[in-house]
Every structure is written in structure tokens, then in C-alpha cells.
Amino acid sequence: QVYLVQSGAEVAKPGASVKVSCKTSGYIFTTNYMHWVRQAPGQGLEWMGCLNPKSGDTHYAQNFQGRVTMTRDTSSNTAFMELTRLKSDDTAVYYCGRSLYSGSYNWFDPWGQGTLVTVSS
Amino acid sequence: EIVLTQSPATLSLSPGERASLSCRASQTVGDNLAWYQQKPGQAPRLLIHDASIRATGIPARFSGSGSGTDFTLTISSLEPGDFAVYHCQQRSDRPPVYTFGQGTKLEIK
Numbered sequence: 001q002v003y004l005v006q007s008g009a010e011v012a013k014p015g016a017s018v019k020v021s022c023k024t025s026g027y028i029f030t031t032n033y034m035h036w037v038r039q040a041p042g043q044g045l046e047w048m049g050c051l052n053p054k055s056g057d058t059h060y061a062q063n064f065q066g067r068v069t070m071t072r073d074t075s076s077n078t079a080f081m082e083l084t085r086l087k088s089d090d091t092a093v094y095y096c097g098r099s100l101y102s103g104s105y106n107w108f109d110p111w112g113q114g115t116l117v118t119v120s121s
Numbered sequence: 122e123i124v125l126t127q128s129p130a131t132l133s134l135s136p137g138e139r140a141s142l143s144c145r146a147s148q149t150v151g152d153n154l155a156w157y158q159q160k161p162g163q164a165p166r167l168l169i170h171d172a173s174i175r176a177t178g179i180p181a182r183f184s185g186s187g188s189g190t191d192f193t194l195t196i197s198s199l200e201p202g203d204f205a206v207y208h209c210q211q212r213s214d215r216p217p218v219y220t221f222g223q224g225t226k227l228e229i230k
Contacts, residue, residue, distance in 0.1 A: 035219075044208065044221050044222065044223045044224050045157075045165065045208055045210070045221040045224075046221070047218075047219035047220065047221070050217055059216050059217045061218070061219075095164055095165075097164075097165075100167065100170065100176075104214070105212065105214055105217040106170070106212070107155050107167055107170040107210075107212070108155075108157075108165075108167060108210075109166075109167035109176060110164075110166075110167075111164035111165055111166070112164065113163075113164055114164050
């Protein structure tokens with residue numbers, strides 16, 4: 001069984017940074033891309049980017065270029081997403097999602113449970 | 122950027138009824154479309170990918186159809202656990218770009 005377990009809720013001030021982790025188990029971590037998606041309160045889903053855990057290569061959505069960094073630690077099978085220069089409208093639940101099939105971006109299955117990030121002074 | 126428009130925003134039906142949810146793309150996406158189900162307080166769950174392929178463990182009452190710009194998610198006979206928000210998603214691979222529709226809330230009538 002594949003599991004993605006995310007770190008706990010965070011509260012951060014405007015202008016600060018937050019780093020969310022996604023610890024995986026049940027599969028070979030380096031074979032499937034990891035995606036990050038966020039959902040603001042009462043809103044839809046927004047793709048932030050993806051990471052190739054084998055090479056460390058990343059692709060970021062244009063909306064987040066320059067503010068997001070996705071990394072991984074292959075020794076602990078964990079992916080990370082760091083968002084900098086936080087604004088109040090970054091308040092959202094952040095999800096990691098594994099690519100369904102190995103070797104390409106494709107679809108997201110399964111997902112982590114989500115991490116609520118609240119940006120407030 | 123490809124925009125996905127879902128309709129209706131809210132659909133009110135009763136258990137046992139048939140549900141049809143629409144997703145329209147602003148330009149063709151071929152069959153590169155997926156559907157996700159999201160229940161309150163939970164992460165989304167993949168239902169359908171590549172427009173019509175059911176994900177593992179998804180009941181046969183869920184089906185997806187369409188290609189190009191017009192897609193439909195059909196639930197043949199609603200069960201109580203099907204009332205949730207449904208999101209469509211498209212992808213392009215070179216480079217990877219994903220967009221979601223704004224969601225359709227399926228509620229009990």
C-alpha cells in the first residue's frame with residue numbers, strides 16, 4: 001500500500017517562508033514524480049509544480065516561479081515544498097500527490113492528507 | 122493557458138438517480154483529462170484518467186467520456202457516499218502544465 005504522510009499545520013507571518021514535507025512509503029520513491037497542489041479555503045485546486053525524485057529536476061507553474069522550491073531526500077523517501085515571501089492569499093491546504101505511473105508526469109494518485117498553511121500577522 | 126469550465130456549479134439529485142457532470146476545455150486536450158472526487162476535509166481521489174479509464178478500485182457506476190474539448194463524468198446510480206465535489210483536470214507534458222476546473226458540488230436533494 002502506498003502512503004504519503006504530510007507534516008502538520010503551519011502558521012507563518014507575511015514575508016516569511018514555509019516548508020512542507022511529504023514522507024512516502026510502500027513504493028520505490030525514485031520511480032514516480034511528485035506533484036504539489038494547493039487549495040485555498042472554499043476554492044478549487046491549483047497545481048504548483050512537480051519533482052523528479054530520481055534526478056531532482058523540477059517544473060514549476062508560472063504562478064509560483066521564483067517563490068517555490070521542491071526538493072527531496074532519497075535517504076528518507078521524503079519530498080519537500082518550500083514557499084517563500086508568503087502573502088495572506090497563500091493561506092491554503094497544500095497537498096502532495098504521486099504520479100500514477102512511474103516514469104512520467106501523468107495523473108495524481110494517491111495524495112497526501114494535506115497541510116494547512118495559514119499566513120497571518 | 123487552457124481553461125476548464127465545469128457545469129453545473131451545483132447539482133442536486135437523490136440517491137438512485139443518474140448524475141452527469143460536464144467539463145469543457147478552452148482548447149483541445151485530446152484525451153488528457155482526469156476526474157477527481159473530493160469529500161469535505163479529505164484529499165482528492167482519482168476516479169477517471171485519460172478521459173475514460175477508471176482508476177483502480179473505482180466502482181463501475183462511475184464512467185468518463187469525451188475527447189477534445191467536451192467531457193462528461195457519469196454516475197449511473199447515486200449512492201450516499203457519492204455526494205461530494207468533483208474536479209476535472211487536464212494535463213500537457215511538454216513542459217508539464219496542469220489545470221483544474223472550478224469543481225461541481227453534487228449534493229443530496
